[in-house]
Amino acid sequence: MRRLADIAAPLALLLALCGLWEAACRGLDVAPYFLPPPSAVLAAVVDRAPVLLLSAWNTLKMALLGLFFASAVAMVIALVASLHHLLEKAVRPIAVAVQVTPVVALAPLVSIWAGLDHPERAVIGLSAVVAFFPILSGALAGLKATDRDLERLFRLYAASPLQTLFRLRLPSAAPHIVEGHRVGAGLAVIGAVVAELAAGSGATQGLAWRILEASNRLRTAEMLAGVVVLMALGLVVHGAMGLVESRVLRRWRGAR
């Protein structure tokens, strides 16, 4: 019953807001190029569904590849940095610098490095840059969060460094690592979209390009349709990562 209410409440609010929006557009006679009513946006979503879905898949693919590379690099760096506190101190400022630099500022550079004929590589690279920090940060925090008494126990039983890493430190860090990936996945999608917009090239065939294309033709309903699909994509990624988190960490929480 409570679960039903949890779903019904936001849906009801969404419907109410759409109703208001529809009424305002009709009542105030708003020009469709300025703000189309939600019924027009819905019609555009239905009408353009095959293209939008394919574009969403392209964006998702690039974001997931970005997440994969970010994960691989961040995990290796975190493991190396966790070997000594000075290594971590050396890595952190650079990682923070990458994090605080707006991805839009990096986009032209990365586009050149990736090759101007391969905008999808630039999108993947930029999406990886955005997803990198939370994964690194989570892994570093997790690798330091090992229970000290368990560490003592491993030393007492003369565990090798590899046994300590794989049997203790990585499993101990798992909740932090998974959380880092959950945040990273959401950012990877945002990074991919921003990078697509910054690249401004149709070659990526992603959702951002569809929005840009519609904007160039002043088709506002189609632009909003792209945004709606983008929102849905974000929610799907968020939900999927939440599911992965609860499945992977169910043992840590004592559930089966």
Added chain:
Amino acid sequence: MIAALRDVVVEYAGRGRALGPFSLAVQPGEIVAVVGPSGCGKSTALRLLAGLEQPGAGEVERQVGRGGTALVFQSPTLMPWAEAAANVALPLELAGRPVGERRERVAHALRRVGLSDAARAFPAELSGGMAMRVSLARALVTEPRLLLLDEPFAALDGLTRRRLVEDVHRLWAQTRPAIVFVTHDVDEAVYLASRVVVMTAGPGRAAREVAIEAPLPRPPGFRAGAAFRNAVEEISEALDKAAGAPV
């Protein structure tokens, strides 16, 4: 003698002296309780006996290898991602024992602590007392000659504590390891040990040693007897003096 600390001193950078000079000799098969005020270095002494720390001064002598030593902490210290049986198997797994042997010895250790049915349970599914029993089973699975218990029952309720103290005696009687038991609880120390060492406030030194003259495991009604009450009284007075409190 199975392990001994001789005039050991431990100092930590920025925190000064944590322990000593402190001496303690542990004989094979005996149960020694160490009581003392918080922060007197009891746990540090245990880590020295386990070979996990080195003293700044003094000597640690160990007649038992690391494989022959087991340590139980204040909290069960189980790996939350591993089932009870996998937690118990840890020392054998780290030592590279064959799977068949591991399985057999884990089943035996869990049987000894009365938890055969909980082998597949994850730590979060266990009560505090059960988790501590799993921790005891993990310590016992290597059949240690020296068992170090660092306030293992401090976080449990009174009834569970009493049961676990009885368990320690029962388990001790089976293989007779030497046990060093650190506790705040004077009643528990007197009930459990054949010898109680009282430490001064930090940095801890040995203030007093009291022998408890009664067979182990304790006969029924021991807690109600004069020997128990007198020992508790004597140790409590020594503790008050050691902590600098008015007697």
